[in-house]
Amino acid sequence: LIAGATVLSIAAAVRPLCAQAQEKPMIDARTALIVVDVQNDFCPGGNLAVTRGDEVVAVINALGKHFETIVLTQDWHPAGHSSFATSHPGKKPFELIQMPYGPQVLWPDHCIQGSKGAEFRADLDLPRAQTIVRKGYRPEIDSYSGFVEADRKTPTGLGGYLKERGVTRAVVVGLATDFCVSWTAQDAAKAGLETLVVEEACRAIDLNGSLAKAWADMAALGIKRIKAADLPG
Ligand code: VGL
Ligand code: ZN
Secondary structure, three states, X not given: OOOHHHHHHHHHHHHHHOOOOOOOOOEXXXXXXXXXXXXXXHOOOOOOOOOOHHHHHHHHHHXXXXXXXXXXXXXXXXXXXXXXXXXXXXXXXXXXXXXXXXXXXXXXXXXXXXXXXXXXXXXXXXOOOOEEEEEOOOOOOOOOOXXXXXXXXXXXXXXXXXXXXXXXXXXXXXXXXXXXXXXXXXXXXXXXXXXXXXXXXXXXXXXXXXXXXXXXXXXXXXXXXXXXXXXXX
Protein backbone atom coordinates (compact mmCIF):
# COMPACT_ATOMS: atom_id res chain seq x y z
CA LEU A 1 0.00 0.00 0.00
CA ILE A 2 1.15 3.49 -0.72
CA ALA A 3 1.68 5.99 2.06
CA GLY A 4 -0.77 8.87 2.51
CA ALA A 5 1.87 11.41 1.59
CA THR A 6 2.50 9.66 -1.72
CA VAL A 7 -1.21 9.68 -2.53
CA LEU A 8 -1.36 13.41 -1.87
CA SER A 9 1.64 14.13 -4.06
CA ILE A 10 0.17 12.09 -6.91
CA ALA A 11 -3.17 13.85 -6.55
CA ALA A 12 -1.35 17.17 -6.68
CA ALA A 13 0.47 16.06 -9.83
CA VAL A 14 -2.68 14.94 -11.60
CA ARG A 15 -5.31 17.46 -10.47
CA PRO A 16 -3.82 20.51 -12.23
CA LEU A 17 -4.53 18.69 -15.48
CA CYS A 18 -8.29 19.08 -15.09
CA ALA A 19 -10.00 21.89 -16.83
CA GLN A 20 -11.66 23.90 -14.10
CA ALA A 21 -15.38 24.52 -13.68
CA GLN A 22 -16.44 21.60 -15.85
CA GLU A 23 -19.00 19.13 -14.73
CA LYS A 24 -16.74 16.25 -15.71
CA PRO A 25 -13.18 17.34 -15.07
CA MET A 26 -11.14 16.25 -18.08
CA ILE A 27 -7.58 15.07 -17.94
CA ASP A 28 -5.31 16.70 -20.50
CA ALA A 29 -4.97 14.88 -23.86
CA ARG A 30 -1.26 14.40 -23.15
CA THR A 31 -2.21 11.84 -20.51
CA ALA A 32 -3.30 8.58 -22.17
CA LEU A 33 -5.54 5.95 -20.62
CA ILE A 34 -4.18 2.61 -21.80
CA VAL A 35 -6.80 -0.12 -21.37
CA VAL A 36 -5.16 -3.53 -21.53
CA ASP A 37 -6.92 -6.67 -22.79
CA VAL A 38 -10.43 -6.24 -21.33
CA GLN A 39 -11.58 -9.23 -23.37
CA ASN A 40 -14.05 -12.05 -22.76
CA ASP A 41 -11.37 -14.74 -22.42
CA PHE A 42 -9.80 -12.93 -19.43
CA CYS A 43 -13.13 -12.64 -17.61
CA PRO A 44 -15.11 -15.28 -15.71
CA GLY A 45 -16.37 -17.87 -18.21
CA GLY A 46 -13.45 -17.19 -20.58
CA ASN A 47 -10.63 -19.53 -21.59
CA LEU A 48 -8.00 -17.78 -19.44
CA ALA A 49 -10.32 -16.32 -16.84
CA VAL A 50 -8.81 -13.90 -14.35
CA THR A 51 -10.57 -14.06 -10.97
CA ARG A 52 -13.04 -11.15 -10.79
CA GLY A 53 -11.65 -9.83 -14.06
CA ASP A 54 -15.09 -8.54 -15.02
CA GLU A 55 -15.03 -6.14 -12.05
CA VAL A 56 -12.58 -3.86 -13.80
CA VAL A 57 -15.12 -2.90 -16.46
CA ALA A 58 -17.23 -0.52 -14.36
CA VAL A 59 -14.14 1.11 -12.88
CA ILE A 60 -12.59 1.62 -16.33
CA ASN A 61 -15.85 2.94 -17.84
CA ALA A 62 -16.00 5.58 -15.08
CA LEU A 63 -12.34 6.52 -15.54
CA GLY A 64 -12.75 6.73 -19.31
CA LYS A 65 -15.19 9.63 -18.99
CA HIS A 66 -12.30 11.85 -17.88
CA PHE A 67 -9.78 11.04 -20.60
CA GLU A 68 -9.47 12.50 -24.08
CA THR A 69 -6.77 10.08 -25.15
CA ILE A 70 -7.73 6.43 -24.81
CA VAL A 71 -5.98 3.45 -26.35
CA LEU A 72 -7.08 -0.18 -26.09
CA THR A 73 -4.86 -3.22 -26.43
CA GLN A 74 -6.29 -6.50 -27.68
CA ASP A 75 -4.62 -9.88 -27.27
CA TRP A 76 -5.01 -11.36 -30.77
CA HIS A 77 -3.52 -14.79 -31.38
CA PRO A 78 -3.73 -17.00 -34.45
CA ALA A 79 -4.96 -20.57 -33.80
CA GLY A 80 -1.98 -22.74 -32.87
CA HIS A 81 -0.04 -19.81 -31.37
CA SER A 82 3.32 -20.75 -29.84
CA SER A 83 2.22 -19.49 -26.39
CA PHE A 84 -0.53 -22.13 -26.25
CA ALA A 85 0.19 -25.35 -24.32
CA THR A 86 -1.73 -27.21 -27.04
CA SER A 87 1.03 -26.26 -29.51
CA HIS A 88 3.62 -28.19 -27.45
CA PRO A 89 2.89 -31.93 -27.17
CA GLY A 90 3.17 -33.20 -23.60
CA LYS A 91 3.03 -29.70 -22.08
CA LYS A 92 0.26 -28.38 -19.87
CA PRO A 93 -1.09 -24.87 -19.38
CA PHE A 94 0.93 -22.73 -16.92
CA GLU A 95 4.15 -24.73 -17.47
CA LEU A 96 7.24 -22.77 -18.42
CA ILE A 97 9.23 -23.49 -21.60
CA GLN A 98 12.23 -21.90 -23.27
CA MET A 99 11.55 -20.03 -26.48
CA PRO A 100 14.29 -18.59 -28.72
CA TYR A 101 13.61 -15.23 -27.03
CA GLY A 102 13.59 -16.58 -23.45
CA PRO A 103 11.23 -18.22 -20.96
CA GLN A 104 7.56 -18.44 -21.91
CA VAL A 105 4.59 -19.45 -19.77
CA LEU A 106 2.28 -21.76 -21.71
CA TRP A 107 -1.37 -20.73 -21.65
CA PRO A 108 -4.67 -22.32 -22.45
CA ASP A 109 -5.79 -21.39 -25.97
CA HIS A 110 -7.18 -17.87 -25.64
CA CYS A 111 -8.04 -14.72 -27.59
CA ILE A 112 -8.03 -16.46 -30.95
CA GLN A 113 -8.48 -13.98 -33.77
CA GLY A 114 -12.14 -13.51 -34.62
CA SER A 115 -13.42 -15.61 -31.70
CA LYS A 116 -15.97 -14.50 -29.11
CA GLY A 117 -13.26 -14.82 -26.45
CA ALA A 118 -11.08 -12.28 -28.24
CA GLU A 119 -13.84 -9.67 -28.33
CA PHE A 120 -13.80 -6.82 -25.86
CA ARG A 121 -16.27 -7.18 -23.03
CA ALA A 122 -19.64 -6.04 -24.36
CA ASP A 123 -20.13 -3.81 -21.31
CA LEU A 124 -16.85 -1.94 -21.86
CA ASP A 125 -18.12 1.53 -22.68
CA LEU A 126 -15.37 3.83 -23.91
CA PRO A 127 -16.86 5.85 -26.77
CA ARG A 128 -13.84 8.14 -26.79
CA ALA A 129 -11.30 5.35 -27.37
CA GLN A 130 -9.40 6.10 -30.56
CA THR A 131 -6.99 3.31 -31.21
CA ILE A 132 -6.83 -0.45 -30.81
CA VAL A 133 -3.40 -2.01 -30.71
CA ARG A 134 -3.53 -5.73 -31.43
CA LYS A 135 -0.68 -7.88 -30.18
CA GLY A 136 0.47 -11.48 -30.11
CA TYR A 137 -0.56 -12.02 -33.73
CA ARG A 138 2.82 -13.38 -34.86
CA PRO A 139 2.66 -17.19 -34.52
CA GLU A 140 6.18 -17.49 -33.03
CA ILE A 141 6.28 -14.51 -30.63
CA ASP A 142 4.03 -13.70 -27.70
CA SER A 143 3.39 -10.13 -26.63
CA TYR A 144 2.26 -9.22 -23.14
CA SER A 145 3.27 -5.61 -23.64
CA GLY A 146 1.32 -3.23 -25.83
CA PHE A 147 4.62 -1.60 -26.79
CA VAL A 148 7.22 -4.30 -27.53
CA GLU A 149 6.74 -8.00 -28.25
CA ALA A 150 8.20 -10.78 -26.09
CA ASP A 151 11.42 -10.91 -28.11
CA ARG A 152 11.93 -7.50 -26.47
CA LYS A 153 12.84 -5.91 -29.80
CA THR A 154 9.81 -5.90 -32.10
CA PRO A 155 7.88 -2.68 -31.51
CA THR A 156 4.10 -2.58 -31.99
CA GLY A 157 4.16 1.09 -32.96
CA LEU A 158 2.29 2.29 -29.86
CA GLY A 159 5.34 4.14 -28.54
CA GLY A 160 5.66 6.13 -31.75
CA TYR A 161 1.92 6.78 -31.88
CA LEU A 162 1.85 8.24 -28.38
CA LYS A 163 5.03 10.22 -28.92
CA GLU A 164 3.75 11.73 -32.16
CA ARG A 165 0.59 12.79 -30.34
CA GLY A 166 2.58 14.50 -27.59
CA VAL A 167 1.58 12.06 -24.85
CA THR A 168 3.84 12.35 -21.81
CA ARG A 169 1.92 10.36 -19.19
CA ALA A 170 0.23 6.94 -19.22
CA VAL A 171 -2.44 5.63 -16.88
CA VAL A 172 -2.51 1.85 -17.34
CA VAL A 173 -5.49 -0.36 -16.39
CA GLY A 174 -6.98 -3.74 -17.34
CA LEU A 175 -6.05 -7.42 -17.37
CA ALA A 176 -3.98 -9.00 -16.11
CA THR A 177 -2.08 -6.93 -13.55
CA ASP A 178 0.89 -9.29 -13.40
CA PHE A 179 1.26 -9.97 -17.13
CA CYS A 180 -0.03 -7.62 -19.79
CA VAL A 181 -0.69 -4.63 -17.51
CA SER A 182 2.72 -4.88 -15.85
CA TRP A 183 4.65 -5.38 -19.09
CA THR A 184 2.76 -2.56 -20.79
CA ALA A 185 3.33 -0.21 -17.85
CA GLN A 186 7.03 -1.09 -17.68
CA ASP A 187 7.50 -0.41 -21.39
CA ALA A 188 5.58 2.86 -21.06
CA ALA A 189 8.00 3.92 -18.32
CA LYS A 190 10.99 2.78 -20.40
CA ALA A 191 9.62 4.87 -23.29
CA GLY A 192 9.96 7.88 -21.00
CA LEU A 193 6.30 8.31 -20.05
CA GLU A 194 5.34 9.10 -16.47
CA THR A 195 3.39 5.94 -15.72
CA LEU A 196 0.63 5.22 -13.21
CA VAL A 197 -1.34 2.02 -12.62
CA VAL A 198 -4.79 2.20 -11.05
CA GLU A 199 -4.96 -0.66 -8.58
CA GLU A 200 -8.68 -1.42 -8.55
CA ALA A 201 -8.95 -1.09 -12.34
CA CYS A 202 -6.80 -4.25 -12.67
CA ARG A 203 -7.05 -7.92 -11.65
CA ALA A 204 -4.26 -10.49 -11.55
CA ILE A 205 -3.61 -14.09 -12.60
CA ASP A 206 -1.02 -14.48 -9.77
CA LEU A 207 1.06 -17.46 -10.81
CA ASN A 208 3.95 -18.43 -8.47
CA GLY A 209 4.30 -14.98 -6.92
CA SER A 210 3.95 -13.15 -10.24
CA LEU A 211 1.74 -10.42 -8.75
CA ALA A 212 4.16 -9.39 -5.99
CA LYS A 213 7.02 -9.49 -8.50
CA ALA A 214 5.07 -7.34 -10.96
CA TRP A 215 4.40 -4.62 -8.39
CA ALA A 216 8.07 -4.70 -7.30
CA ASP A 217 9.33 -4.51 -10.90
CA MET A 218 6.95 -1.63 -11.63
CA ALA A 219 7.98 0.23 -8.46
CA ALA A 220 11.65 -0.18 -9.40
CA LEU A 221 10.94 1.70 -12.63
CA GLY A 222 9.20 4.53 -10.78
CA ILE A 223 5.69 3.49 -11.82
CA LYS A 224 3.11 4.89 -9.42
CA ARG A 225 0.47 2.61 -7.95
CA ILE A 226 -2.64 4.69 -7.36
CA LYS A 227 -6.35 4.41 -6.62
CA ALA A 228 -9.06 5.67 -8.96
CA ALA A 229 -9.90 8.27 -6.30
CA ASP A 230 -6.45 9.80 -6.80
CA LEU A 231 -7.53 10.83 -10.29
CA PRO A 232 -9.96 13.66 -11.00
CA GLY A 233 -13.66 12.96 -10.87
C1 VGL B 1 -2.29 -12.15 -20.94
C2 VGL B 1 -1.42 -14.23 -20.63
C3 VGL B 1 -1.46 -14.46 -21.99
C4 VGL B 1 -2.75 -10.86 -20.33
C5 VGL B 1 -2.33 -12.37 -22.31
O1 VGL B 1 -3.56 -10.15 -20.96
O2 VGL B 1 -2.32 -10.57 -19.20
N1 VGL B 1 -1.82 -13.08 -20.12
N2 VGL B 1 -1.91 -13.53 -22.81
ZN1 ZN C 1 -2.17 -14.02 -24.86
